[in-house]
Amino acid sequence: MTTPAIKVEGLHFSYGDIEAVKDVSFEVMPGEILGFLGPNGAGKSTTIKVLTGQMPPKSGRAEILGRETGRDDPEIQAQIGVCFEEKNLYLNMSALENLDFFASLYGIRNPDSLGILRRVGLADRAKDRVHSFSKGMRQRMMISRAFINEPKVLFLDEPTDGLDPTTAAQIRTTIKEEADRGAAILLTTHDMNEADQLSDRVAFINEGRIVALDTAENLKLKYGERSVKVRLRDGDGVREERIALDEPGSSARIAELAASPDLMTIHTEEATLEAIFIKLTGRGLE
Amino acid sequence: MERTVSRGAILRALLKKELIAYSRDKLYLFLTLLTLVFVVAIFWIMPDSVDETITLAVSPPVETIIAEGIETFRAMGVPEEQLAELQETELSGEQEGVELVGFDDAAEMTAVIEGTLEAWRTDAGDLVLRDAAADDPRPEGARRVGVDIGIGFPRDFIAQVARGDRGVTVTVYSDAAVPPEIENAMTSFVREAAYQLAGRDLPVTMPDEETVVLGVDRAGDQVSYRDKLVPMLAFMILLMETFSMASLISVEVLQRTVTAVLVTPARIGDVLASKSIFGTGMALAQGVIVLGLVGAFTAENWWLLIVALLLGSMMFTGVAMIVGAAGKDFLGQLFYAMAFTVPLILPALSVLWPGSAALWVQVIPTFPVLDSLVNITLYDAGWDEVWRSFGFAAAWVAVLYGAGLFTLKRKVESL
Numbered sequence: 001m002t003t004p005a006i007k008v009e010g011l012h013f014s015y016g017d018i019e020a021v022k023d024v025s026f027e028v029m030p031g032e033i034l035g036f037l038g039p040n041g042a043g044k045s046t047t048i049k050v051l052t053g054q055m056p057p058k059s060g061r062a063e064i065l066g067r068e069t070g071r072d073d074p075e076i077q078a079q080i081g082v083c084f085e086e087k088n089l090y091l092n093m094s095a096l097e098n099l100d101f102f103a104s105l106y107g108i109r110n111p112d113s114l115g116i117l118r119r120v121g122l123a124d125r126a127k128d129r130v131h132s133f134s135k136g137m138r139q140r141m142m143i144s145r146a147f148i149n150e151p152k153v154l155f156l157d158e159p160t161d162g163l164d165p166t167t168a169a170q171i172r173t174t175i176k177e178e179a180d181r182g183a184a185i186l187l188t189t190h191d192m193n194e195a196d197q198l199s200d201r202v203a204f205i206n207e208g209r210i211v212a213l214d215t216a217e218n219l220k221l222k223y224g225e226r227s228v229k230v231r232l233r234d235g236d237g238v239r240e241e242r243i244a245l246d247e248p249g250s251s252a253r254i255a256e257l258a259a260s261p262d263l264m265t266i267h268t269e270e271a272t273l274e275a276i277f278i279k280l281t282g283r284g285l286e
Numbered sequence: 287m288e289r290t291v292s293r294g295a296i297l298r299a300l301l302k303k304e305l306i307a308y309s310r311d312k313l314y315l316f317l318t319l320l321t322l323v324f325v326v327a328i329f330w331i332m333p334d335s336v337d338e339t340i341t342l343a344v345s346p347p348v349e350t351i352i353a354e355g356i357e358t359f360r361a362m363g364v365p366e367e368q369l370a371e372l373q374e375t376e377l378s379g380e381q382e383g384v385e386l387v388g389f390d391d392a393a394e395m396t397a398v399i400e401g402t403l404e405a406w407r408t409d410a411g412d413l414v415l416r417d418a419a420a421d422d423p424r425p426e427g428a429r430r431v432g433v434d435i436g437i438g439f440p441r442d443f444i445a446q447v448a449r450g451d452r453g454v455t456v457t458v459y460s461d462a463a464v465p466p467e468i469e470n471a472m473t474s475f476v477r478e479a480a481y482q483l484a485g486r487d488l489p490v491t492m493p494d495e496e497t498v499v500l501g502v503d504r505a506g507d508q509v510s511y512r513d514k515l516v517p518m519l520a521f522m523i524l525l526m527e528t529f530s531m532a533s534l535i536s537v538e539v540l541q542r543t544v545t546a547v548l549v550t551p552a553r554i555g556d557v558l559a560s561k562s563i564f565g566t567g568m569a570l571a572q573g574v575i576v577l578g579l580v581g582a583f584t585a586e587n588w589w590l591l592i593v594a595l596l597l598g599s600m601m602f603t604g605v606a607m608i609v610g611a612a613g614k615d616f617l618g619q620l621f622y623a624m625a626f627t628v629p630l631i632l633p634a635l636s637v638l639w640p641g642s643a644a645l646w647v648q649v650i651p652t653f654p655v656l657d658s659l660v661n662i663t664l665y666d667a668g669w670d671e672v673w674r675s676f677g678f679a680a681a682w683v684a685v686l687y688g689a690g691l692f693t694l695k696r697k698v699e700s701l
Contacts, residue, residue, distance in 0.1 A: 052549045074551035078291070082549045088542040090303070092310035104299035105550040107291025129310075145546070 003066055005030045005153050005184030006051065011060035013043075013050050020046040022208040023060070028184045030152070033175070035199030035216075036188040037273065043208035044188035045085060048155045051186070052082050064153055078106055081151030081183075085158045087138045091131035095122055095141055098130060099148050106149040116144045119174055136167040143171055147178065154178055154185040160194055172198055192273040202273065206281040216273060223279055224271020228254055233262040242269070296552045300560035307534055308568070314530040321526045322576065325519040329580045332512040343436030343459070345395040347388025355444030362448065387413065387431055395436045399459050405431040434461045516582050517659035520573045520595060521634040521652070525627055527569035528602040528609070535561060535610025535694065536619045545701050554698055558691055565603035570595050582663050590662050590672060597679040598655040600687055605630070607690030611697035633657070651686060654678035 004027040013021040021043045028034045036044045049055045051062055053069050053076065062069045064076045090098050096113050103111030117123045120140040125133065130141060143159060156175065160168040175198060179185050189195050195202050196216050203213040212219060226245040231238055241257065243250050257263060309315060344351075356369050387405065389395035394415060397403040404416040406428040414425040438457040440446060446454045538544045544557060573595040577583060583591060605626050613619025633653040636644075647653060658675040661667035 054545065054549065074291075074553070077549060077551045080549065082546070084542075084546065086542055088546045090307065090543055091541070093303075093306055097306060101299060101303050102546070102550060104302075105291070105296055105547065105552050107295055107551070149550075 002029055004028060004063075005032075005065055006034075006186060007061075007063040008047075008051070009061045011047065011050065011062055012058045013046055013055065014058055020208050021050065021057075024205070024208070024210055025060075026203055026210065026213055028153075028186055030184050031179055031182045032200045033179050033185040033187055033198050035195035035202040036186060036205055037190065037192065037195045037202055037277065038188075038205035039190055042205045044205055045157055046208075047205075048082070048157055048186065048188060052080060052155055053077065078149065079152045081146035081149060081154045083142045083146040083154070083156045083159050085161065087135075087142055089130045089138060089141055089145070092129060094127050094129050095133075095144075096126045098141065099145060102145055103148050108149065111148060113148070116147050119147070119177075120144045121170060136163050139163055140167065140171065143174060147174075150181075152183055154183050156185060156187045158189055159187065160189070160191065168194070192277070196273055204277050204280060206277075211280050212276075219273065219276055220271045223276040226271070227269045228266060229269050230254075230257045230266045231264040232257065232260060233264060238264065291551050293556060296556045297560055297563075300547075300552065300556060301564055304534065304560055304564040307537075308530065308564075311530070311533060311537075314533055318526060318530060318572065321523060322572065325522055325576055326579045329512060329515050329519055332515055341385045341387055341431060341433050341435075343387045343389055343395045343399065343433045345389040345392040345436065345438050346441060347390065348386060349388065350390070350441075351439055351443055354442060355448075358442070358445040358448055387433060389413075389436070392438045395433075395438065396459050398433045399436050399461055405433055407431050435459065513664055516577070516580055516663045517656055518634045519576050519580065520582075520659055521598070521631075521656055523572045523576045524569050524595075524598045524602045525631060527565070527572060527599070528606045528627060529623055531561075531565040531568070531603060531606035532609035532613070532619055532623055535607060536613050536616075539611060539697055539701070540615065542701055544698050548698070554695060557698065558694060561607060561694070562600075562603055562687075562691070565606055566596070566599045569599035569602055573599065577663075586668070587662050587666070590667075590669065591659070593676060594655060594658045594662060594672070594679075597676065597683055598652070598659075600683045601651060601655060601679070604683065604686035604688070604690035607694040608686075611690075611694045651679075651682035654682065 006026075006028040008027070009025050011021055011024040012019070024043070024047060026034065036047065038044050046055075050057050051064065051069055053073065057069075065079055067073060067076050069076060090101070093101065095117055099113035099116060100111060103113060114123055114126055117126050120143055122137060122140055122144065125137065130138065133141065139159070139162075143156075146154060146156065154175075159175065160171050163171065172194065175185065175187070179200075187195070187198060199216060201214060202216050202219060204211045204219075212223070214222070228243045228245060228250075230241045230243065232241065233239075243253055243257075254266075258266060352373065356373060359369055360366075387407075389398070394403060398405045398415070402417075402419070404418050406414045406416055406425045408414060408425060408428045413431070414428060416422045416424065436459040438459065440454065440456075443454065443456070547557060548554060570592075574592070577591060577595070609619060609622045609626055612622045629650060630652045633647055633650050633656040636647050648657075654675040654677075658667075658672040658679065661671055661675070665671075
């Protein structure tokens, strides 16, 4: 049986009297991407801080690659890669210098920094100082830095936040490649589409607590409402009708409308993760 | 992929990064180079000699002594022709570089030499005394007369000499900064005065001389302004390095790059060690360069100077860590930098003026560092003279370095 790369049991963390993470439990297997979906302040980043050893948990247990976190453990740190939400790069150093420096902290003698920059489309700017980079380029630098030690576990905090669609798609492809390599990835985002596209499983986190955890498909099946939207001609106008598939007699009604000469279009409708999140928590993701 | 990395390799990587970051910070690099050039230029511009013109105070005034002498000689039956010669005696112009100022009261004279009273000469030639502490008004149309040395004669000096009394005492009062050459000149002057007042070969034995030094005795230790600058220049370089180091720390904290470092195998101890080594090393190197450029090192003092600079560098690195961790932005950092460094610079300013530093200056952490620099560079002090200052400095280093490490550690952990 494969050991979970990340294993969290009953994790609690508070900032003073404010409880930021409440009884959080989950596992991430090697090669799996777990999407942590929640609004700002839900406890996503705090969970990552605890798991990466930046803060000790108040209670509960967290393991990375079978070793308990929450203490200085170079063995764990050597196997993880972190992409922070804030772009904490050395601005006065070049892209190459940034990667080489972090590679040396992992004891990597001849890092393929240029190869990594090539993967994120920054090879032609390798020798430029980071302060001259655009926001999107800095985000790609953040991703490339997280990859420098070929980590077994990746923590990606809002990796595509604020990026243009092309750059975001490029970064998602790179993240998929890391998962294919075998890295376990904990991806926090408040972008439901990103979670849907990238994640093998999705955890909804709200007010520090996980309210649902499953594959996106299962969540949609469990909490979503399947329906069909039909558009018909109505004199000079257009009439729409929505038929819930789980309602009794829905099949007959669909067949009746499909046979109508006024039928214009007919589409199945699938519940979005955001709709499910709102249904479960009573609040949106923004 | 299993991989191990030694603490030494991490420390080397961090130090290399610090060096790159330092060399890329154009503002502080420019300021560092400018300060280096500036302090060395200042040193060579300052005069390397001491003005040894002495204003000599005499109590009672020479005229009074002569008048009383004439009366004494007249009573002794000396012919009027000889008394007329004595009356025409000019003493003030006969000693090169000496200006005579007469005081009726010996206590007033010593007060002026000590600096508790000011002497002012009016256009009419009158001497006016002013108590600066009492905020007396300054005399109009008068110039300040600086008095460095004074001679106290007995009121009946000539009579005692003429009678051939033994044990006649002339007291020489001297400011701490008066050179020994001038004191020797005073001895000659007293002999000459006695000879001329007597009008013949001294009929009596030479009067005993007594020298009372007011303040710390620096006889033979007079220092030019150029030399006085040496310890201050080293001190200023260390101070400049505080700003540079604080800036590097502040940027790392504000941009949270240190957080990225701490999720690698590097520990907070590695980060603190790299900051400490780099800051201390840079400050020490620049201090050594400056003292080297002004020729302060000798075969005897080089290791003492290195120790003093090392203590100063560590002290200022501690301060830089506090300042760098405390400032939330550039202005905040500037505020804390000024708040910490202005008091620390006060001992350096005290070097420029003669005499002992006030007690409150001596309790400032940088005082023992500066005191040892002063004594080593200006007065050729050896280990026996500076070990106590080194001890106090080391204690302050422990306090400030510890406080700096603690503050920075807390700050990094709170990010």
